[in-house]
Amino acid sequence: xxxxxxxxxxxxxxxxDIGDLxxxxxxxxxxxxxxxxxxxxxxxxxxxxAEMSGRVAAVSGRATxxxxxxxxxxxVGLVNLVAxxxxxxxxxxxxxGGVALALQLVSSVNxxxxxxxxxxxxxxxxxxxxxxxxxxxxGLFGLxxxxxxxxxxxxxxxWGDLLHRMAVVDKPGDEQWRTLAYYGVALFGAAMTPYxxxxxxxxxxxxxxxxxxxxxxxxxxxxxxxxxGMLSLAIAGSAAMVFGPLDASVxxxxxxxxxxxVALGKIGLAVALVGFVAATLGAACECxxxxxxxxxxxxxxxxxxxxxxxxxxxxxxxxxxxxxxxTGVLLTKVDPILVTEFSVVFSAVALPLxxxxxxxxxxxxxxxxxxxxxxxxxxxxxxxxxVIGVAALAAIPLMIVTxxxx
Amino acid sequence: xxxxxxLAGALDAVLHLLDRQVVDVEGRLVCKVDDVELTVFEDGxxxxxxxxxGPAALVPRFAHDGLxxxxxxxxxxxxxxxxxxxxxxxxxxELVERLGSGVELNVRREGVLxxxxxxxxRLNDLLQMPVQDxxxxxxxGVLDVRLEPETQEPGRRIRVVGxxxxxxxxxxxxxxxxxxxxxxxxxxxxxxxxxxxSAYAALDDLDxxxxxxxxxxxxxxxxxxxxxx
Numbered sequence: 001x002x003x004x005x006x007x008x009x010x011x012x013x014x015x016x017d018i019g020d021l022x023x024x025x026x027x028x029x030x031x032x033x034x035x036x037x038x039x040x041x042x043x044x045x046x047x048x049x050a051e052m053s054g055r056v057a058a059v060s061g062r063a064t065x066x067x068x069x070x071x072x073x074x075x076v077g078l079v080n081l082v083a084x085x086x087x088x089x090x091x092x093x094x095x096x097g098g099v100a101l102a103l104q105l106v107s108s109v110n111x112x113x114x115x116x117x118x119x120x121x122x123x124x125x126x127x128x129x130x131x132x133x134x135x136x137x138x139g140l141f142g143l144x145x146x147x148x149x150x151x152x153x154x155x156x157x158x159w160g161d162l163l164h165r166m167a168v169v170d171k172p173g174d175e176q177w178r179t180l181a182y183y184g185v186a187l188f189g190a191a192m193t194p195y196x197x198x199x200x201x202x203x204x205x206x207x208x209x210x211x212x213x214x215x216x217x218x219x220x221x222x223x224x225x226x227x228x229g230m231l232s233l234a235i236a237g238s239a240a241m242v243f244g245p246l247d248a249s250v251x252x253x254x255x256x257x258x259x260x261x262v263a264l265g266k267i268g269l270a271v272a273l274v275g276f277v278a279a280t281l282g283a284a285c286e287c288x289x290x291x292x293x294x295x296x297x298x299x300x301x302x303x304x305x306x307x308x309x310x311x312x313x314x315x316x317x318x319x320x321x322x323x324x325x326x327t328g329v330l331l332t333k334v335d336p337i338l339v340t341e342f343s344v345v346f347s348a349v350a351l352p353l354x355x356x357x358x359x360x361x362x363x364x365x366x367x368x369x370x371x372x373x374x375x376x377x378x379x380x381x382x383x384x385x386x387v388i389g390v391a392a393l394a395a396i397p398l399m400i401v402t403x404x405x406x
Numbered sequence: 407x408x409x410x411x412x413l414a415g416a417l418d419a420v421l422h423l424l425d426r427q428v429v430d431v432e433g434r435l436v437c438k439v440d441d442v443e444l445t446v447f448e449d450g451x452x453x454x455x456x457x458x459x460g461p462a463a464l465v466p467r468f469a470h471d472g473l474x475x476x477x478x479x480x481x482x483x484x485x486x487x488x489x490x491x492x493x494x495x496x497x498x499x500e501l502v503e504r505l506g507s508g509v510e511l512n513v514r515r516e517g518v519l520x521x522x523x524x525x526x527x528r529l530n531d532l533l534q535m536p537v538q539d540x541x542x543x544x545x546x547g548v549l550d551v552r553l554e555p556e557t558q559e560p561g562r563r564i565r566v567v568g569x570x571x572x573x574x575x576x577x578x579x580x581x582x583x584x585x586x587x588x589x590x591x592x593x594x595x596x597x598x599x600x601x602x603x604s605a606y607a608a609l610d611d612l613d614x615x616x617x618x619x620x621x622x623x624x625x626x627x628x629x630x631x632x633x634x635x
Binding site: 060061062066069070071072073074075076077078296297298299300301302303307311356359360363364365366367372373378379381382385386 | 412420422424425426427428434435436437438440459464467468469474507508575576577580581585588589590591592593
């Protein structure tokens with residue numbers, strides 16, 4: 001029971017990352033909750049995807065990029081690997097930048113001075129910390145983001161009106177439909193980031209799941225992720241309450257946290273900042289690991305934190321080089337918020353590459369035996385295959401015609 | 407991991423063996439099955455004798471023409487004076503305990519990968535051969551290679567019994583040919599439609615399997631309907 005509760009709590013805290021924070025606050029400030037249904041839609045999608053990949057990992061012991069290689073072969077698989085790693089790398093840069101920006105809010109030290117320190121801490125965690133400790137500690141501290149839900153409640157919105165805006169497809173009068181569509185794809189990409197699934201399925205292998213653990217896994221996914229999605233909506237809702245009437249846009253992490261300060265004062269803001277640091281640091285670790293997982297699984301190297309670093313030497317070398325690279329990119333003074341905006345859109349582009357092989361293998365009785373997809377999983381799975389495909393094709397054209405939602 | 411040993415019955419080399427993870431007796435990861443070593447035995451039987459791994463096995467799989475060939479040239483160039491640069495690592499079939507969702511070895515991973523030395527035939531050579539009818543008209547390529555274990559003397563062998571012939575890439579069937587009931591409906595129907603011209607050719611029914619010229623000839627009348635392994 002304790003394990004189940006812990007898993008759910010860390011799933012909630014682990015769901016929100018820099019992409020969710022920034023995108024939800026931006027969209028909330030600009031469009032209110034009129035795109036809230038995309039978040040709900042994206043959360044159901046990530047539940048479907050994560051449940052399938054978690055089930056495959058538990059039953060067959062194979063994680064995402066094992067399956068990509070086995071089903072797509074080395075040629076298409078390599079294209080897939082490069083694209084997925086590039087997007088995860090972009091997200092990794094954004095998350096490390098997010099940690100540094102959050103620490104800048106606390107310390108008033110320029111984030112560029114904090115970045116190398118954050119990179120070092122991330123590497124240290126990846127190298128030394130036990131998998132379960134990393135997961136649980138950062139996930140639980142990430143729960144501090146509940147401050148946003150409390151803030152929304154304190155701001156006292158008209159709940160009926162809020163829900164009504166989520167339920168109907170409409171836009172503020174001064175916005176264009178294509179801008180709305182662009183932010184819709186961005187929100188979808190923020191909710192369904194590929195690394196979350198790489199990490200989730202590889203984490204299942206790390207924790208040595210078997211078919212017996214399927215119920216716990218499902219509880220984590222079907223309770224934890226939707227509650228994490230509620231936090232996303234709370235971020236959007238509180239941004240809508242504070243920024244909506246001012247017609248202001250959100251361009252910094254400080255502005256993301258402002259609604260909490262308005263509603264709850266200093267203490268609330270302090271709690272939210274703890275949440276920022278934990279959520280982005282946790283996500284940074286997950287992204288870093290995901291790069292190592294993907295590459296190692298593709299080439300068959302020993303990976304994982306369930307063995308000593310000396311046994312998985314190549315894996316840990318990749319983790320170290322990846323962290324150095326991500327830190328280096330941030331030191332070029334590139335704006336982490338801009339990197340975040342790119343990362344969520346390219347997440348939507350890269351999603352079908354890993355979704356498709358997992359959907360196929362989740363149906364393959366050779367791998368899955370009696371645990372192959374049922375009607376519900378296949379119905380939803382096929383529906384989301386089409387949706388993910390459309391979002392992937394639409395993402396870059398929308399990005400160009402709206403000039404990134406300008 | 408799956409319950410049954412895939413090597414105990416008929417299997418398809420690309421679908422069930424190629425690109426799988428190799429795991430040692432302690433559960434540590436070793437490598438991928440980048441290619442499979444095929445040998446023509448003294449009695450003329452074509453069979454599997456080992457697993458191949460490493461860049462020297464993987465690089466040729468990208469393609470045998472165009473960009474793939476250039477990639478292989480670049481790879482050779484990187485090797486320069488190294489004699490064994492184009493020599494893949496090999497794991498003898500004797501060291502394989504069973505085949506589930508991965509290949510499980512019966513030894514520890516230390517020193518298990520040894521240079522292949524003299525180059526044998528490879529599964530990939532078969533997969534990159536065009537299949538033609540007797541007049542030389544292109545029928546397609548080899549999508550998969552059907553294997554079957556042989557238990558009687560002279561000892562355990564896994565022999566090649568036939569080819570899945572069709573258009574498209576090896577492995578692009580995703581297993582939907584073997585399982586007419588495998589879901590989801592949408593993917594199954596698209597994949598089966600793309601592969602509607604695929605067929606099975608028993609090895610004995612081939613008119614020609616020329617390793618040197620790299621071509622397979624078969625009388626289209628002898629192609630059979632594809633049955634699950």
